Amino acid sequence: MHGFTQSAASWRPVASRLAAAGLDVLTWDVPGHGGSPTVPPRLDLPGAAELLGRAGGRATYVGYSLGARICLHLALLRPELAERVVLAGVTAGIEDAGEREERRAADERLAAELEQGGDEALPRWIDRWLSGPLFAHLTPEQADRESRLVNSAAGLAAALRCLGTGAQRPLWEDVARLAMPVLVVAGGLDAKFVGLGRRLADSVGTNATFVQVPDAGHAAPFEVPERFAEMVAAFCRDEPATGGAPAPVTAAG
Numbered sequence: 001m002h003g004f005t006q007s008a009a010s011w012r013p014v015a016s017r018l019a020a021a022g023l024d025v026l027t028w029d030v031p032g033h034g035g036s037p038t039v040p041p042r043l044d045l046p047g048a049a050e051l052l053g054r055a056g057g058r059a060t061y062v063g064y065s066l067g068a069r070i071c072l073h074l075a076l077l078r079p080e081l082a083e084r085v086v087l088a089g090v091t092a093g094i095e096d097a098g099e100r101e102e103r104r105a106a107d108e109r110l111a112a113e114l115e116q117g118g119d120e121a122l123p124r125w126i127d128r129w130l131s132g133p134l135f136a137h138l139t140p141e142q143a144d145r146e147s148r149l150v151n152s153a154a155g156l157a158a159a160l161r162c163l164g165t166g167a168q169r170p171l172w173e174d175v176a177r178l179a180m181p182v183l184v185v186a187g188g189l190d191a192k193f194v195g196l197g198r199r200l201a202d203s204v205g206t207n208a209t210f211v212q213v214p215d216a217g218h219a220a221p222f223e224v225p226e227r228f229a230e231m232v233a234a235f236c237r238d239e240p241a242t243g244g245a246p247a248p249v250t251a252a253g
Contacts, residue, residue: 001052001067002027003089003219004164005129005156007034009147014221017229023236028055030067032159034150039158045168049073053081060084060236064221066163075182076174085178086232088185089218091196092203093170104166111157122153134190134218142223175203182208183235187216187223209235 002010008027015025029036031048040047048070052061058081063071068090075082094100117125126148129135135143161167182204186197194212201210211231213220221228234240 001030001063001070003065003067004159005126005148005151007147007150010144010222013225014229017226018233021233023233026056030159032155038155039162043162045069045073045163046077048163049077053078057081058083062086062232064088069168072171075178075180076171079180082180084181084235086183086235088221089193090184090200091165092172092175092200093168094165095170095172100166107160107164107166111160114153114157117153119153123149137217138219142219172203175200176205178204179207184208184210185220186212187218187220188212188214189217193218
């Protein structure tokens with residue numbers, strides 16, 4: 001499951017390598033993105049997770065950013081479907097109510113900008129999104145602007161309102177219930193999500209592994225797709241997943 005403003009096509013560099021490793025790979029458009037219908041008015045992250053589980057059945061679920069938060073909800077709500085979970089650039093939510101409301105308000109402002117500009121202005125909006133601090137260092141190939149332009153302004157606006165971090169209930173106290181193997185990944189240049197990833201793996205317990213990918217930022221799966229694919233393939237084979245880094249830090253220490 002891809003991140004905000006991406007589409008299922010964004011996974012091509014990773015998916016092709018996983019398929020070459022002998023894995024069956026399915027990719028989906030997150031609600032409000034690509035070919036998915038516009039987000040229903042009352043859809044939330046648990047609802048998106050239910051839709052994903054219905055489509056994917058029992059599998060290893062791999063998600064990045066927004067997609068990772070959907071996969072995390074699926075693992076909590078339908079653990080029988082999640083054989084393993086890979087979560088890249090993920091948070092379990094904003095705990096402080098005031099900060100969460102500030103984020104919700106920021107997401108609302110972005111949604112209003114999208115609606116005001118409409119599809120005609122979407123390419124310029126995407127360019128501004130990609131010029132932000134999380135993505136400004138990406139090469140054109142890594143940013144894959146083309147795979148983002150299949151989206152609609154209305155769909156992205158609805159996704160921000162219903163599936164944004166500001167709309168998410170914090171899950172930090174819930175993740176200790178996860179019993180399946182969990183791989184948490186963060187780019188070493190993304191200090192905020194390195195901290196969040198370490199904390200998430202520690203909160204899950206000894207069945208979680210945290211891997212910090214050197215020389216990559218928030219979009220690690222798309223910055224180093226070969227290393228990320230190798231890491232996921234190893235994880236699916238129950239082998240150590242290091243992503244080219246030193247030995248991974250696990251929740252067990």
